[in-house]
Amino acid sequence: MKILVVDDEMDVQMLFEQRFRKEIRNGEMQFAFAYSGEEALNYLNSHNHEAVLILSDINMPGMSGLQLLQHIKQQYSTPPPVVMMITAYGDADNYNQAMKLGADDFLTKPVDFIELKEKLKTKLV
């Protein structure tokens, strides 16, 4: 199963690849990375919506994570992919807006990777 991680921090790729190295080695999970909302949409278009789960940061220059979420939930309706938001600003405003737009989960940075692993496993089953 493919997971698309969207974050403007480049080092997120290395971090995820190491954190999930066992799962990647076993073939349990596959990761793709995009560094902006625009790039994520391009990826989804060109890869025929193969990602089943999207993990997106909210605060990114240009298209924000919330705008990306809105696009995905409005345009890719069959079947709508699971979108989990990750943000450093865990405030009520961001949370409410993400939920209103149809986010499937809401995590705050620093990410608890043990918790994330559990969540990914249950969401992907």
Add this chain to the structure above:
Amino acid sequence: MMSAAYPQNRRIDSLNNLLRVETRDTAIIRLQLNLGVEYGEQFNDSAMIFLQDALQRSISGRHRQLEILTRHQLAYYYNSNKSDYTTAMDLYLKNLEMVKQYNDTSLVMRDMHFFGLRDMGLIYERIKDYDNAQEYNYRMRDLLNSGYFSKEPRYHDRSRKILFNRLGSVYVYLGKLDSAQYYFRSLLHEGARKYDPTMVALTSMGLGNVFKAEGKTDSSAFYYHAAMPSSINAGRTDIYNRILLAIAELYFQNKQIDSAYYYGHAALAVARKEKSTARMMTAEEILAKVYNAKGKTDSAYLYLHESIQLNDSVAGTEKLMAIQNMESKREFKQQQEERDREQAIREYQSRVQFYGLAALLLFISIVAVILYRSNRQKHQANLQIERSLHELKNTQTQLIHAEKMASLGELTAGIAHEIQNPLNFVNNFSELNTELIEEMKEELGKGNSSVAIEIARDISENEKKINHHGKRADSIVKGMLQHSRSSSGQKEMTDVNVLVDECLRLSYHGMRAKDKSFNAKMETHFDASATPLLIIPQDIGRVLLNLFTNAFYAVMQKAKNAPADFDPCVTASTIREKDGITIQVKDNGPGVPQAVMDKIFQPFFTTKPTGEGTGLGLSMSYDIITKEHGGSISVESKEGEFAVFTIFLPAKP
């Protein structure tokens, strides 16, 4: 016998013993002066006898310094122990006249001059004549500004602190609360920095008074309570006493009668112990009001009665009037003496029949008087101008400080976010390494050295990331410290690209933290060949932060009404020139209207709604770029499309 138990009495005894055997005139005066001080502190009226005898002795022996010192002490005694302001004022005035006349520039005498002015100002404050009180403070200021203690930095510093505190206190009474606040705050910061509890106590109390006058009860109570421990640490019971009085008054005004009752009694107890008539009076007045509010008119009457009795004993109305008249009487007396002298001269001249010469002399003296008067008027006008200039400078300093704090406040949240990201990476990669090291041990145990080597490679990659992000956080914190520190005014070799990038990110995150819906693209075009420049990085940083914040603000304003496909974007570029570097900050916001273009660099000009901008940002930027760095700043714009600010910084300013 008993007296030996008290160190102070022991000192008095030994002074008395010395006095009994001393025969030299000046030594006797010094011993009497010391005894006057010691007895004065104990509220023993023997002080007056010793001081007056010392004064007579120094006048007849023509010991001028001792005469002035003794008279000063005597004036202090009348002022603080007896609350006899009339006599005190007369003595201070006499001293002032003597100090000026003898032109003795020793430090002791200069101090007598300075403290004489201060004490006279204090007396005017006590009789509630605040204009005159401030007049004496201005005289102190003129004295210091003329470089009175410029060769003795410690004396200058001490005197400046005294002056600031006095100016602040009287500004409160005059209702100039902003000025008062300025003086107290600058002293409070200084006192806190140098662990000076007396200054902290005095200025916190001053700020309490300022806020009381503004009607901000909570802030006022906060500062009063903050002042108390410092006054105790400093051993200044008098200040402690005044704070208690002020708190009692504050609570009474705020209708917290029980608290006012508590602090009023505490203040009265301390004032009685200290034998301070003035503070006893004030405490009794407050308590009378408190009892009245409680409906206990008997007790109220009792305290009021006591207060009035004290008042009668120290400050009858006539006595107060007398002080105000005293100065003019003294001048009158001098004029009289001068006129007598002129009369005598004229009689002598008539006797020797030099009428012609006398007429000529008269003519010359009239011309001299006219010249002298016009010169004096000019001098006074100059003083007035200097005073206004000084006040203007103060206001400017305050405004700059406010502007800086405002921009720092806007940035704080953004900075916190900027640090959080690298710290997350540091934590994550270091946790990973711990796991990887365990795995490596296992693999080595199994003898899989090739897998272990692979893991070691990962560990070392992660280590690099930890280091990279640690340094990133470090540079952000350094940048923040640099911005909050007051500019050192020192030019340093600075990489302009790094500075521009840092400021762009800081203001982006600052905006972000203030407005959750904010979003804009950032573009950078840095000229990699740009060489470091000799600039003041804090100041240029402030200019850049200001320009970026304005740019983000502009694109956000436009986004509010623009069609959905509008892409808010701020661009920062650097271009290396032959003789310096050009920095450009561009935004695709609404642009600058032609009508505003000319005014944009003027102080106080702002287009932001009230409360959102001080209007000082661009004018200060203009000063920093042109005056400090010899560069230039300009703006170009097309309404509805873009605005671009261009800064040129020369390599050799």
